[in-house]
Amino acid sequence: MKTDVEELTPTRVKLTVEVPFDELKPNLDKAYKEISQQVRIKGFRPGKVPAPLIDKYVGRGAVLQEAVNDALPELYGRAVEQSEIFVLGQPDVEVTELDDGKQFAFTAEVDIRPKFEVPDYDGLEVVVDDAEVTEEQVEETLGNLRERFASLTNADRPAEEGDFVTVDLVAKIDGEEVEDASTSGYSYEVGSKSAIEGLDDALVGMSAGDEKTFTGTLAGGERAGEEAEITVTVQSVKVKNLPDLDDEFAQLASEFDTIEELRDDVRVRLGRQVKMQQLSQARDKALEALIEKIDIPLPDRVVEEEISRRNQQLEQQLQMAGMTKEQYLSDEEKTEEEFDAEVADAARLAVKGGFVLDQLAVQEELNVENEELSEYVVSQAMQMGVQPQQLADYLTQNNQLPAIVSEVLRNKALNLVVEHATVKDESGNVIDVDAVQRELSGETVRAEDGESAESAGDSADAGEASEKEAGAAEGAAEEAPAAEAKDAQGKES
The missing domain is CATH 3.10.50.40 (Chitinase A; domain 3)
Structure with a gap:
């Protein structure tokens, strides 16, 4: 098989593939066998009709078409592998030559990830919010807890x-x-x-x-x-x-005996929350800083698909919130044009972030161990409230494992970027990201429904329901690239 690659643009190529006809023999045999099962010719049982009779009554052309359709996916995959390109999405395939017994040729136009190298990322400077817990936040959280017991x-x-x-x-x-x-x-x-x-x-x-x-x-x-x-x-x-904020309330709403013990627990848990937010900011901003150092073209089709995905996500969220898009835009004081521009910018950033993390994983020769894959599936299953085996079976049956492997690889690549970055808070203090991660992973999060621990952990969600719904919708336009890199993933055929 011979493959030529023509670069149409930096993000799209045309593969011209020539295949000796004898390579189609297994596909022709399979086509004859399948057609033999379908046709009914007097004197022959289904599956036993000879090839010459199929050619006579069904037509050699129909057999060739069946064989070509069967062969194309594998031949295209081999051509991509030979060309050493990273394809995105489905190709536009055209059969250009089908000379019975001699030659078969086709072309395939497809988007590709642009070729580039990730520059040195050691020492990227990232500034995150201070991990400060104010007394106002503590009292607000306690106030939310009082509301639950009103x-x-x-x-x-x-x-x-x-x-x-x-x-x-x-x-x-x-x-x-x-x-x-x-x-x-x-x-x-x-x-x-x-x-x-x-x-x-x-x-x-x-x-x-x-x-x-x-x-x-x-x-x-x-x-x-x-x-x-x-x-x-x-x-x-x-x-x-509303109940009074006293020891009696602490005993009613938590495992603590006094209101001061409850207040201290709230303060600790809010501290944990702001540190988690710091880590999330560090990841997002480290990727943003790396992206700014790289200038690469982006495939229009991939960006358009990401824009469409975000708009569909917004529509679903607004529908669940019982809001129209017009109401949402009015609440956000944005015009349709301004919102569309924000979505387009966020989509381009997400696609670019995904490309950068993919290339970094290749350069650093990162790979995914079975244990890491299992940990990811277990973590996702816990968040979704399903059994890990149930999620694993679903991913396997729907051929989603390659996408999960890619996502885990991107997370590892992003972790590498953060490890090499210098992270400071707004007050100028250097943050040891590794130490914070170890500290947080060592703490136990209580999840008893109705307990103070849960309500403290939920302090970020203390706003009114309508505000939460609008915020969720806004995320469709403003999600950070690190969080959205996985959604910009190109699917290799």
Whole structure:
């Protein structure tokens, strides 16, 4: 087999492959056998029809086509291996010659990872946030814990901001009820602004049994974005009672006897959290610093696929949050053009980051041991809440193991970059990343549901639900390249 490589652009090549016809013999034999099983010719059992009769009744051309389709994937793979190129995505293949008994030739145009060398990365300087835990953060976390143990009692008065009301909602457009926008027994915090616009204003001053109608824009459902007449009926008004921050509360909400012990535990866990954030920043910024030293072209198709993936991810997240893209852009005070530009920039950075880590893994001759692969699968399974064997079976059955190996390799390459970087906090203190990692891995994270440990660890998620949802959507445009390198991965055919 002869293979020629023509560079169309720095990120796309054309392979011209010539194959002696006798190399197709196993594929021709297989084609005859399969067609023999399918055709019905009098006097011959299925699978026993001779080749000459198949040529006569089905046609030699059909056999050749079957054989070529069967042979192409392997021949293309061999051509890629001979050419020593790193292909991305699927090729555009064209059969250029099929001379029965003599010659077979085809071309394949495909995107490739550009050829480059990763420069010296020793001593990259990275600055991360200070690992500071303020008393305000400690008290905020304790406040969130109090919220979890708050109780609701009936209030014999009109609703005020901060109260919880149980309401029935009926939405109508042109006098016709919109079923998916109507509900009964809906519990809502007055003033949270997490439902239909205008609902909070309507509820303030209403008592149990009161009814009021207002005009609002529907946020979800088939009629999302349309104005409707909303009738709200209050079933009950309840006031939220927060427990006092005292020893009794500490004993109720945690394994500690005193509020000071609980406060100290919160402080320790917040400290662990900010150190983890420092490590994450160090990884992201070390890769960003390395990327800035490298100028390489990026395949347009790969970048476009990454942009599409991010937009699909945003759409899914907004759908889960019950938001429209227009609402999200309004909340973020961004135009469609500004958002698209951010997504495109982030996509290019992610693709480039993936290329750099792939090349670094090659240069440093990194490899993945079975133990490392197993550790990764176990870690992912724990995060997903499934059994490791279940995840391993899924990855194997869906041919995802090569992608997982690539991801582990990229993580190892990134770890290497961080190990050689000089990491400082904003106050100028040098951070021993290795020591911090060992410290964190040596600590046990409590995960009992409802315990103070969990609530302390969740302090970063203390915002309102709507803020969390918007933040998740924003991540589709602004994820750091280190975190997203795995998603820009080119799939080698």
